[in-house]
Structures are given as structure tokens and as C-alpha cells.
Amino acid sequence: MVSWKKLKSLKGFKTEIIDTESITTNVFVKNLRNKLNMSQRVFARVLGISEKTVEKWEQGANPVKGASSRLLFLLNKHSYLIDDLYKIHGDFSSDLKTNYSDKFYESYTSNSFEKFNDYDDEKIIKNANSYRNNNEFEIRA
Structure with a gap:
């Protein structure tokens, strides 16, 4: 500083x-x-x-x-x-499986987001990466 x-x-x-x-x-x-x-x-x-x-x-x-x-x-x-400033804790894997494509779910569960650069919902990827790294998801309403 x-x-x-x-x-x-x-x-x-x-x-x-x-x-x-x-x-x-x-x-x-x-x-x-x-x-x-x-x-x-x-x-x-x-x-x-x-x-x-x-x-x-x-x-x-x-x-x-x-x-x-x-x-x-x-x-x-x-x-x-x-x-x-805010976080929510929990396991969202079943919600991801229900609401997003199988390709996204497979990428989420295998922690291989690097292969998934063309997915159009960057917010979901960011949240899933945050979960993978911190075991936390952010709320986006």
C-alpha cells in the first residue's frame, strides 16, 4: 500500500x-x-x-x-x-443435474471446466467453479 x-x-x-x-x-x-x-x-x-x-x-x-x-x-x-458480501452453502449437484445440460453436469462433477469454455452461461460456470474451489455457491437472484 x-x-x-x-x-x-x-x-x-x-x-x-x-x-x-x-x-x-x-x-x-x-x-x-x-x-x-x-x-x-x-x-x-x-x-x-x-x-x-x-x-x-x-x-x-x-x-x-x-x-x-x-x-x-x-x-x-x-x-x-x-x-x-454473501454466500450460500450446500450441495447443488442435484439442482444442476435437473436444470442444466448433461454436458454441464458431467463437467461440473468431473471438475473439468477447462473443456467447457463455449458454454453460454458464464455465471453458472463461475458459481460452479466457486463451489468446486470453496464448497460454496453465491446467490444470484
Whole structure:
């Protein structure tokens, strides 16, 4: 991590704090939520805010400010961070067998996802890889 004190003392360097509040508009919030494939309800629960807050942000009735603005800015830049905010535990192999192709199920159970690059549902593959690596699945509602 960079030492702000040392960096400020160097000639030719200037520090700037990003104005995330001007970036996190109502359209930004809705696009981020859709990018994360979440309903307003799930998005609100994961962020620890009310569903009404998300609704007001997306309508433009309330601006996104402070720490919320910074968090949304970072989640947009690094969307994988959302995976650290919620998880569900369990064995989903029977659900995968029921809902997805035999080819996907075979790949899932044999841990051979490398052969499966052309599958069009990247979210399912990511979740199955997460399960394989961590024995955990993320909720995507």
C-alpha cells in the first residue's frame, strides 16, 4: 500500500480523491445492479440497505453519497468483490443435474471446466467453479 505521507512529500506527485458522487448517478446504480444480475431486493440486502433506498437511487429521487457512493464505484470497477458480501452453502449437484445440460453436469462433477469454455452461461460456470474451489455457491437472484 502506498504511504500518502511519503507520496505527498515527493516532488512532481499530486494526490486526488475521486469524486464518486458525480459518477454514481441513478443510471449508474441501475446499470451496476443489472451487471451484477440482482433484483432491487437482493441488491439492497447484500449492501445492507433498504429496498426503498435502491429504488430512490434508481429513480434519481435520492443521490448516492459518501461511503455508499464509494462502495458502488468500487463494485462497478471490481464486480467480483460482491462475491465476498454473501454466500450460500450446500450441495447443488442435484439442482444442476435437473436444470442444466448433461454436458454441464458431467463437467461440473468431473471438475473439468477447462473443456467447457463455449458454454453460454458464464455465471453458472463461475458459481460452479466457486463451489468446486470453496464448497460454496453465491446467490444470484
